[in-house]
Amino acid sequence: MGASPPRVADVVNADATLIGRKAWSDPGLYELEKKGIFGKSWLFLAHETQIPNPGDFVQAYMCETPIIVARGRDGGIHANVNSCVHRGLPVCRADHGNAKSFVCPYHSWSYSVEGKLQSIPQERHVEGRTDKSKLSLKAVPRVETWHGMIFGSFDPEIEPLEQYLGDQRWYLDAFFERFENGIEFVGSPQRWVLNANWKLPMENQLGDVNHGPFLHAAVIPPEANAEVFDHGYSCVAQPGHGATFRLMPEDAPLESVAWGFEGMASLLSPEIHEYLRELQMKAEERVGPIRARMKGLTYGVYPNLSFLWSNTAFKVSHPRGPGKVEYWSWSVVPSDAPEEYKRILRGNHTAFFGPGGLLEQEDSEAWTQQYLGSAIDFADDRPYFYGLGVGEEKPHPDLPGLVSVTANEFYARNFYLRWRDALMAVEEG
Numbered sequence: 001m002g003a004s005p006p007r008v009a010d011v012v013n014a015d016a017t018l019i020g021r022k023a024w025s026d027p028g029l030y031e032l033e034k035k036g037i038f039g040k041s042w043l044f045l046a047h048e049t050q051i052p053n054p055g056d057f058v059q060a061y062m063c064e065t066p067i068i069v070a071r072g073r074d075g076g077i078h079a080n081v082n083s084c085v086h087r088g089l090p091v092c093r094a095d096h097g098n099a100k101s102f103v104c105p106y107h108s109w110s111y112s113v114e115g116k117l118q119s120i121p122q123e124r125h126v127e128g129r130t131d132k133s134k135l136s137l138k139a140v141p142r143v144e145t146w147h148g149m150i151f152g153s154f155d156p157e158i159e160p161l162e163q164y165l166g167d168q169r170w171y172l173d174a175f176f177e178r179f180e181n182g183i184e185f186v187g188s189p190q191r192w193v194l195n196a197n198w199k200l201p202m203e204n205q206l207g208d209v210n211h212g213p214f215l216h217a218a219v220i221p222p223e224a225n226a227e228v229f230d231h232g233y234s235c236v237a238q239p240g241h242g243a244t245f246r247l248m249p250e251d252a253p254l255e256s257v258a259w260g261f262e263g264m265a266s267l268l269s270p271e272i273h274e275y276l277r278e279l280q281m282k283a284e285e286r287v288g289p290i291r292a293r294m295k296g297l298t299y300g301v302y303p304n305l306s307f308l309w310s311n312t313a314f315k316v317s318h319p320r321g322p323g324k325v326e327y328w329s330w331s332v333v334p335s336d337a338p339e340e341y342k343r344i345l346r347g348n349h350t351a352f353f354g355p356g357g358l359l360e361q362e363d364s365e366a367w368t369q370q371y372l373g374s375a376i377d378f379a380d381d382r383p384y385f386y387g388l389g390v391g392e393e394k395p396h397p398d399l400p401g402l403v404s405v406t407a408n409e410f411y412a413r414n415f416y417l418r419w420r421d422a423l424m425a426v427e428e429g
């Protein structure tokens with residue numbers, strides 16, 4: 001028998017200014033997270049551009065549960081747990097592809113791409129007939145899409161996805177609506193495992209701008225950091241989600257606002273620069289005057305989806321126990337960009353936020369070290385301090401939610417208060 005988990009109220013104090021180390025390392029709290037968070041939230045699965053044709057499928061995860069996301073023959077999207085109802089083997093081994101059916105490798109039961117059991121080869125040797133209609137793969141009870149983003153939830157009663165995203169959509173739309181023909185997830189996600197808790201990358205991307213000038217001092221030029229402090233905002237439209245960005249002045253030069261002109265932009269060709277400028281010239285008409293001047297940093301959607309605007313990376317932090325996270329990162333580009341530009345922009349994404357990316361490596365080191373710090377003994381009386389800027393967040397005439405300078409840690413306090421509520425609800429049964 002392991003020790004029972006600490007009480008959640010003792011781990012996160014009432015205003016989340018103090019958070020005990022066990023929040024990131026206790027196996028019992030991790031079990032509460034599975035029930036209270038991953039069993040109750042909308043979880044990102046895939047983007048529709050990854051499965052355009054009937055029979056197309058990709059693998060995904062909802063926490064540690066493997067999921068097949070497929071385009072059915074009816075054109076609809078189906079999400080099923082990738083586990084045979086006979087003895088539990090995965091019925092699909094490929095990461096992505098196109099299939100007429102999924103055939104289990106153990107005894108060859110076969111399932112339609114929609115998840116219905118079609119045949120049991122052994123049945124012809126027995127007299128009885130099995131009611132196959134009761135033996136489908138376990139379907140994810142709720143699947144909804146927004147801007148082509150496919151989410152699933154294990155909670156049949158969960159609020160509609162749009163409501164769940166709430167005003168966070170206003171911030172996300174600054175990117176999603178910017179491109180006339182939408183966005184495309186290019187290729188397969190890059191995937192890697194870190195010795196860290198799943199919340200650490202998430203917390204970083206909800207709004208931790210504060211580490212930029214220090215952890216990334218060798219990569220991010222001082223003038224970029226100055227711009228963040230002069231024009232940067234952190235916003236929380238709904239607790240648990242977060243957005244941080246720069247609102248550039250009206251007379252800012254086009255290149256300093258345009259999407260794509262960050263990271264390795266100086267290495268991109270003059271043709272791509274021109275393409276990015278043209279996109280920015282249409283931005284105001286597409287997203288309005290305020291959002292056209294938004295230059296995104298990072299966003300987070302509770303509980304484990306994040307998005308880095310520069311070098312556009314969409315990332316999911318898949319838990320693998322309290323001390324391991326399997327991180328997935330997709331490159332995202334405008335869907336009508338020339339193929340050659342898509343390829344180059346994907347390289348730009350990988351150089352910064354792939355598993356060996358210039359910034360990713362530094363962040364990964366910080367998260368693994370923070371995990372180690374969270375797992376040490378004899379230091380439980382030194383919870384981490386999350387109190388910078390308490391109460392300084394305010395409404396803003398042009399920006400939904402509460403808004404503050406980026407040094408205010410309210411984005412993290414809001415995330416951990418939502419975490420606290422979710423886990424206490426499980427504790428109370």
Ligand code: FES
Pocket residue numbers: 084085086087088089104105106107108109
């Ligand atoms: S375990 Fe899948 S057919 Fe037996």
Ligand SMILES: [Fe+2]
Pocket residue numbers: 211212215216359363
């Ligand atoms: Fe970072």
